[in-house]
Amino acid sequence: MDTIRAIFLFGLAAAFVVGCASDKAQPVSPRDFYAQPVPGMAGAVPTSVQDSPGLLQTLEAQNPGPATNPSAGVLPKSVIARATTLPDVAIGGASTRSSAEPSTLPSFAGDQYLTLGGVVMVVNGRPIYADKVLRMDANILRQTAKQMSMADFEDAARNQIERTINELRDNELEIAAAERTLDPKDIQLAKVLTAQWSKHEISEVGGSEQIARIRAHASGEEFQDQEEDQFRRYLQDLYYYRKIIPQIDISPDDERRFYRAHIDEFTTPTQAEIILIEADPANLNGSRQAAIDKLRKLRERAAAGEDFTAYGHDQNDLPSATGDNGNGGRLTIKPNTFVYTAVEAQVWKTPVGQISDVIEDHDVFFILKVLTRDEGGTKAFADQAVQEAIYKRLFDLQRQEHRQAELRKLVLEAIVFTDPHMIDAAVEMAMQNYSRWAKS
Numbered sequence: 218m219d220t221i222r223a224i225f226l227f228g229l230a231a232a233f234v235v236g237c238a239s240d241k242a243q244p245v246s247p248r249d250f251y252a253q254p255v256p257g258m259a260g261a262v263p264t265s266v267q268d269s270p271g272l273l274q275t276l277e278a279q280n281p282g283p284a285t286n287p288s289a290g291v292l293p294k295s296v297i298a299r300a301t302t303l304p305d306v307a308i309g310g311a312s313t314r315s316s317a318e319p320s321t322l323p324s325f326a327g328d329q330y331l332t333l334g335g336v337v338m339v340v341n342g343r344p345i346y347a348d349k350v351l352r353m354d355a356n357i358l359r360q361t362a363k364q365m366s367m368a369d370f371e372d373a374a375r376n377q378i379e380r381t382i383n384e385l386r387d388n389e390l391e392i393a394a395a396e397r398t399l400d401p402k403d404i405q406l407a408k409v410l411t412a413q414w415s416k417h418e419i420s421e422v423g424g425s426e427q428i429a430r431i432r433a434h435a436s437g438e439e440f441q442d443q444e445e446d447q448f449r450r451y452l453q454d455l456y457y458y459r460k461i462i463p464q465i466d467i468s469p470d471d472e473r474r475f476y477r478a479h480i481d482e483f484t485t486p487t488q489a490e491i492i493l494i495e496a497d498p499a500n501l502n503g504s505r506q507a508a509i510d511k512l513r514k515l516r517e518r519a520a521a522g523e524d525f526t527a528y529g530h531d532q533n534d535l536p537s538a539t540g541d542n543g544n545g546g547r548l549t550i551k552p553n554t555f556v557y558t559a560v561e562a563q564v565w566k567t568p569v570g571q572i573s574d575v576i577e578d579h580d581v582f583f584i585l586k587v588l589t590r591d592e593g594g595t596k597a598f599a600d601q602a603v604q605e606a607i608y609k610r611l612f613d614l615q616r617q618e619h620r621q622a623e624l625r626k627l628v629l630e631a632i633v634f635t636d637p638h639m640i641d642a643a644v645e646m647a648m649q650n651y652s653r654w655a656k657s
Contacts, residue, residue: 335639337382340389341632347643348437350381358647362654370655374647378640390627392449395456403459407451414447460623465615472607476598483603486551487593489564493546493585494528495535508582512575516584519572525586534581547588560585 336344354377361373396404418440422428426440433440476483494515496508515532519525529538529545538546555561559578567573567587576583596603 335636335642337636337639337643338386339634340386341393343389343393345382345385345389347639347646350378350385351643351646352437354378354381354647358650359654359657362651363657367648367651367655370651371644371648375640375644378643378647382635382640386633387624388449388453390624390631391453391456393631394460394623394627395452399452399455399459403455404452407448407455410451411444411448415444418443457620461616461619464619465612467608467611467615471611472604473598475607475611476603480595484595485591485593487591488549488551489590490547490549490588491564491585492525492529492588493535493548493560493583494533495538495546496582497534498581500534505582509575512582512584516572516575519586525572557583565590 335347337347337350338345354374357377358374361377362370365373419426419429422432430440433443494512496511498505498508501507501511511532515525515528519528526545529547530543531539533539533543533546535546537544550561550564552565553561555564557578559576560583563573563576563585564587567585569587569590572586573584576585598604
């Protein structure tokens with residue numbers, strides 16, 4: 218089991234090392250809310266700090282847990298140790314936006330404007346801005362609009378926006394805790410990682426810092442704001458490494474209990490996928506022999522190279538097989554579940570890829586072709602892949618439990634103010650885009 222844990226943690230460590238060089242994720246386009254592309258910068262919209270490669274995304278990809286933001290990452294000890302020799306690095310400027318000076322930007326829902334720089338929440342004196350919330354939620358709101366009526370979308374949009382605000386609140390609480398409790402060497406490590414992130418972002422646009430700043434501005438943010446956000450996220454990951462990860466304790470008995478309680482997850486059912494073709498004498502003037510002859514001819518033609526799948530769609534009396542929405546007789550059969558018992562018996566006798574002889578069942582006739590067959594079975598607990606999967610699941614569960622416990626403590630100590638009017642304004646902004654999103 219120690220070997221499994223070592224492999225698991227080594228994988229997370231390796232993920233961190235390559236994080237800053239990973240491919241960019243698909244960005245959330247801020248043009249849904251504001252900011253036309255800068256002239257001469259047509260093409261890809263720059264990735265926001267929430268979507269850029271780095272520690273958080275790489276760790277989450279290697280160690281996906283419950284859907285929270287951020288993940289509880291694991292920093293490799295070798296990276297932590299290097300912090301003792303890192304040079305002093307300054308983060309490029311504080312945020313240029315003042316909560317007292319909200320920005321007014323186009324809504325793209327017409328010639329209307331909405332104040333998006335307003336503050337939806339203040340956590341221990343640090344503001345959370347409406348435009349950042351909307352930018353983070355743009356993709357999911359766009360997809361939701363395609364699936365819902367306007368009335369339902371308004372409720373869904375409000376729930377999503379409030380969920381994101383609460384996630385950002387939790388982030389702020391953890392970052393503040395990181396600033397209070399982390400060793401100065403960890404703070405310095407976060408600065409160096411941020412400098413590496415900035416260098417990577419600039420290299421992505423050909424090495425021009427000016428172009429990087431123009432692209433950031435076109436996305437609705439300043440580059441130094443993105444740097445600051447990235448720095449704070451690294452602080453958060455280091456906080457997890459120091460505070461949350463050491464609390465995780467998974468014993469072999471824990472893994473065995475999980476295996477027994479979730480044995481179905483490690484069991485593959487016996488099943489076969491077939492194409493079943495029926496010939497009903499009632500459709501052939503009541504002639505049983507005509508039904509048998511029809512299926513025999515289809516079998517011969519398929520053996521000569523014709524497409525058996527096509528017969529399943531256009532030569533089939535099986536209900537729901539034909540027509541534009543028909544399944545062509547394609548079925549998944551599990552033991553002792555099929556109403557035609559004679560047909561089911563033949564499923565397990567016919568070799569994969571072969572066509573059966575004519576089968577009589579319930580006064581009608583069938584032939585079938587076996588496409589796939591899985592004999593099923595249960596993977597043993599001793600299987601290394603099983604133990605790794607169990608350890609990962611338990612790690613993620615404990616990580617989330619410990620994070621929530623810490624957050625409950627931080628919430629009790631925090632000073633949080635919420636502005637319901639700005640939340641309403643953010644929801645209204647999403648509603649103004651509903652018609653366009655629903656049709657896109």
